[in-house]
Amino acid sequence: MTVFERIKEVAKARGMNLKTVATNAGLSENALYRYNQGVEPKYPTLKAIADVLGVSVDYLLGNTDEMHSNKKDENVPIDLDKVLSEEGMAMFDGQPLSDEYKKALLAMLKTMKGND
Template sequence: MLFDRVKELSEQRGENLKVVAQKLGFSENAFYKWKTQSPKSETLEKVADYFNVSVDYLLGRTDEKRFYDSTEKNDVQTIAAHHDGEEWTDEELQEIQRFKEFVRMKRKK
Protein backbone atom coordinates (compact mmCIF):
# COMPACT_ATOMS: atom_id res chain seq x y z
CA MET A 1 0.00 0.00 0.00
CA LEU A 2 2.72 2.50 1.01
CA PHE A 3 4.82 1.97 -2.10
CA ASP A 4 1.73 2.18 -4.32
CA ARG A 5 0.61 5.45 -2.75
CA VAL A 6 4.03 7.05 -3.18
CA LYS A 7 4.24 5.84 -6.76
CA GLU A 8 0.77 7.22 -7.53
CA LEU A 9 1.57 10.60 -5.95
CA SER A 10 4.82 10.77 -7.90
CA GLU A 11 3.03 10.05 -11.16
CA GLN A 12 0.45 12.73 -10.41
CA ARG A 13 3.32 15.21 -10.20
CA GLY A 14 4.85 13.91 -13.40
CA GLU A 15 7.91 12.65 -11.54
CA ASN A 16 9.37 9.18 -11.27
CA LEU A 17 10.30 7.59 -7.96
CA LYS A 18 14.02 8.00 -8.58
CA VAL A 19 13.65 11.78 -9.02
CA VAL A 20 11.49 12.14 -5.91
CA ALA A 21 13.93 10.07 -3.87
CA GLN A 22 16.83 12.25 -4.99
CA LYS A 23 14.92 15.46 -4.24
CA LEU A 24 14.29 14.19 -0.72
CA GLY A 25 17.91 13.14 -0.20
CA PHE A 26 17.18 9.40 -0.29
CA SER A 27 18.94 6.69 -2.26
CA GLU A 28 17.60 6.17 -5.78
CA ASN A 29 15.94 2.89 -4.82
CA ALA A 30 14.68 3.94 -1.39
CA PHE A 31 11.00 3.64 -2.26
CA TYR A 32 11.44 0.18 -3.76
CA LYS A 33 12.89 -1.00 -0.44
CA TRP A 34 9.57 -0.05 1.13
CA LYS A 35 8.01 -3.07 -0.55
CA THR A 36 9.79 -5.25 2.02
CA GLN A 37 10.98 -2.85 4.75
CA SER A 38 9.19 -0.22 6.80
CA PRO A 39 10.68 3.28 6.69
CA LYS A 40 11.42 5.37 9.78
CA SER A 41 8.71 7.76 10.93
CA GLU A 42 10.89 10.79 10.11
CA THR A 43 11.24 9.52 6.56
CA LEU A 44 7.48 9.06 6.23
CA GLU A 45 6.89 12.58 7.52
CA LYS A 46 9.33 13.99 4.99
CA VAL A 47 7.54 12.20 2.13
CA ALA A 48 4.12 13.25 3.44
CA ASP A 49 5.24 16.88 3.59
CA TYR A 50 6.69 16.69 0.08
CA PHE A 51 3.39 15.45 -1.34
CA ASN A 52 1.26 17.55 1.01
CA VAL A 53 -0.58 14.53 2.39
CA SER A 54 -0.85 12.94 5.81
CA VAL A 55 1.26 10.01 6.96
CA ASP A 56 -2.01 8.15 7.54
CA TYR A 57 -2.81 8.58 3.84
CA LEU A 58 0.59 7.20 2.83
CA LEU A 59 0.07 4.20 5.10
CA GLY A 60 -3.40 3.53 3.72
CA ARG A 61 -5.10 4.24 7.04
CA THR A 62 -7.31 6.84 5.36
CA ASP A 63 -8.26 7.86 1.85
CA GLU A 64 -8.27 11.54 2.84
CA LYS A 65 -5.07 13.08 1.51
CA ARG A 66 -5.12 16.26 3.54
CA PHE A 67 -4.55 16.94 7.21
CA TYR A 68 -7.90 18.61 7.67
CA ASP A 69 -11.44 18.68 6.42
CA SER A 70 -13.24 21.79 5.26
CA THR A 71 -14.42 22.66 8.79
CA GLU A 72 -10.89 22.51 10.17
CA LYS A 73 -9.63 24.58 7.24
CA ASN A 74 -12.10 27.29 8.24
CA ASP A 75 -10.71 27.13 11.78
CA VAL A 76 -7.17 27.55 10.44
CA GLN A 77 -8.27 30.47 8.27
CA THR A 78 -9.83 32.07 11.34
CA ILE A 79 -6.54 31.70 13.22
CA ALA A 80 -4.61 32.99 10.22
CA ALA A 81 -6.95 35.96 9.82
CA HIS A 82 -5.34 37.57 12.86
CA HIS A 83 -2.19 38.12 10.80
CA ASP A 84 -1.71 41.72 9.65
CA GLY A 85 0.12 40.77 6.45
CA GLU A 86 -0.90 39.43 3.09
CA GLU A 87 -3.30 36.59 2.34
CA TRP A 88 -2.15 33.11 3.42
CA THR A 89 -1.29 30.54 0.77
CA ASP A 90 -2.73 27.03 0.94
CA GLU A 91 0.72 25.77 1.91
CA GLU A 92 0.92 28.24 4.80
CA LEU A 93 -2.55 27.26 5.99
CA GLN A 94 -1.53 23.61 5.91
CA GLU A 95 1.59 24.41 7.93
CA ILE A 96 -0.60 26.15 10.51
CA GLN A 97 -2.83 23.07 10.60
CA ARG A 98 0.18 20.77 11.13
CA PHE A 99 1.36 22.98 13.98
CA LYS A 100 -2.13 22.93 15.48
CA GLU A 101 -2.08 19.10 15.35
CA PHE A 102 1.42 19.04 16.85
CA VAL A 103 0.30 21.19 19.79
CA ARG A 104 -2.81 19.03 20.24
CA MET A 105 -0.69 15.85 20.33
CA LYS A 106 1.69 17.37 22.90
CA ARG A 107 -1.25 18.26 25.11
CA LYS A 108 -2.48 14.65 25.09
CA LYS A 109 0.87 13.24 26.34
Protein backbone atom coordinates in the same frame (compact mmCIF):
# COMPACT_ATOMS: atom_id res chain seq x y z
CA MET B 1 -2.77 -0.67 -0.96
CA THR B 2 0.79 -0.70 0.43
CA VAL B 3 2.86 2.35 1.39
CA PHE B 4 4.96 1.82 -1.73
CA GLU B 5 1.87 1.68 -3.96
CA ARG B 6 0.50 4.88 -2.43
CA ILE B 7 3.82 6.69 -2.88
CA LYS B 8 4.03 5.49 -6.48
CA GLU B 9 0.40 6.48 -7.21
CA VAL B 10 0.73 10.00 -5.78
CA ALA B 11 4.10 10.54 -7.46
CA LYS B 12 2.61 9.61 -10.82
CA ALA B 13 -0.35 11.95 -10.24
CA ARG B 14 2.11 14.76 -9.44
CA GLY B 15 4.15 14.06 -12.58
CA MET B 16 7.15 12.83 -10.59
CA ASN B 17 9.09 9.60 -10.74
CA LEU B 18 10.18 7.71 -7.63
CA LYS B 19 13.81 8.75 -7.99
CA THR B 20 12.80 12.42 -7.96
CA VAL B 21 10.59 11.91 -4.91
CA ALA B 22 13.40 10.12 -3.08
CA THR B 23 16.00 12.75 -3.95
CA ASN B 24 13.71 15.64 -2.97
CA ALA B 25 13.00 13.87 0.34
CA GLY B 26 16.75 13.62 1.03
CA LEU B 27 16.96 9.89 0.34
CA SER B 28 19.06 7.88 -2.05
CA GLU B 29 17.64 7.54 -5.58
CA ASN B 30 16.53 3.95 -5.06
CA ALA B 31 15.47 4.16 -1.41
CA LEU B 32 11.74 3.95 -2.12
CA TYR B 33 12.05 0.64 -3.91
CA ARG B 34 12.98 -1.03 -0.60
CA TYR B 35 9.42 -0.38 0.61
CA ASN B 36 8.19 -2.63 -2.20
CA GLN B 37 10.35 -5.40 -0.74
CA GLY B 38 8.79 -5.35 2.74
CA VAL B 39 11.03 -2.79 4.45
CA GLU B 40 8.97 -0.50 6.69
CA PRO B 41 9.91 3.21 6.45
CA LYS B 42 10.56 5.14 9.66
CA TYR B 43 8.32 8.08 10.55
CA PRO B 44 10.83 10.86 9.71
CA THR B 45 11.36 9.30 6.29
CA LEU B 46 7.62 9.00 5.69
CA LYS B 47 7.15 12.62 6.78
CA ALA B 48 9.78 13.80 4.30
CA ILE B 49 8.17 11.80 1.48
CA ALA B 50 4.69 13.05 2.43
CA ASP B 51 5.95 16.65 2.40
CA VAL B 52 7.46 16.21 -1.07
CA LEU B 53 4.22 14.72 -2.37
CA GLY B 54 1.95 17.18 -0.57
CA VAL B 55 -0.01 14.53 1.30
CA SER B 56 -0.33 13.42 4.92
CA VAL B 57 1.62 10.59 6.49
CA ASP B 58 -1.73 9.02 7.39
CA TYR B 59 -2.61 8.91 3.71
CA LEU B 60 0.64 7.15 2.82
CA LEU B 61 0.06 4.64 5.62
CA GLY B 62 -3.46 3.94 4.37
CA ASN B 63 -5.08 5.26 7.56
CA THR B 64 -7.21 7.66 5.53
CA ASP B 65 -8.22 8.20 1.94
CA GLU B 66 -8.01 11.97 2.39
CA MET B 67 -4.65 13.08 1.02
CA HIS B 68 -4.45 16.21 3.19
CA SER B 69 -6.16 14.97 6.33
CA ASN B 70 -3.47 16.32 8.67
CA LYS B 71 -3.46 19.80 7.19
CA LYS B 72 -4.72 22.66 9.27
CA ASP B 73 -7.26 25.21 8.07
CA GLU B 74 -6.88 25.67 4.30
CA ASN B 75 -7.54 29.41 4.66
CA VAL B 76 -4.35 30.10 6.61
CA PRO B 77 -2.25 32.63 4.68
CA ILE B 78 1.06 31.44 3.24
CA ASP B 79 4.12 33.63 3.71
CA LEU B 80 5.68 33.64 0.23
CA ASP B 81 8.82 35.32 1.53
CA LYS B 82 9.32 32.39 3.90
CA VAL B 83 8.40 29.72 1.33
CA LEU B 84 10.71 31.14 -1.32
CA SER B 85 13.58 31.94 1.08
CA GLU B 86 13.84 28.63 2.90
CA GLU B 87 15.16 25.35 1.61
CA GLY B 88 12.49 22.84 0.79
CA MET B 89 9.87 22.18 -1.80
CA ALA B 90 7.83 24.82 -3.56
CA MET B 91 5.83 23.67 -6.56
CA PHE B 92 4.12 25.19 -9.57
CA ASP B 93 1.93 23.27 -12.01
CA GLY B 94 2.80 20.01 -10.23
CA GLN B 95 6.55 20.46 -10.67
CA PRO B 96 9.11 21.49 -8.04
CA LEU B 97 10.66 24.94 -8.43
CA SER B 98 14.43 25.09 -8.65
CA ASP B 99 16.32 27.18 -6.10
CA GLU B 100 17.25 29.61 -8.88
CA TYR B 101 13.60 30.04 -9.88
CA LYS B 102 12.56 30.56 -6.25
CA LYS B 103 15.26 33.25 -5.84
CA ALA B 104 14.13 34.97 -9.06
CA LEU B 105 10.50 35.00 -7.90
CA LEU B 106 11.48 36.38 -4.51
CA ALA B 107 13.58 39.12 -6.13
CA MET B 108 10.69 40.01 -8.46
CA LEU B 109 8.23 40.22 -5.55
CA LYS B 110 10.61 42.42 -3.54
CA THR B 111 11.10 44.72 -6.54
CA MET B 112 7.35 44.99 -7.07
CA LYS B 113 6.82 45.79 -3.39
CA GLY B 114 9.33 48.64 -3.67
CA ASN B 115 7.32 50.17 -6.55
CA ASP B 116 4.15 50.70 -4.48
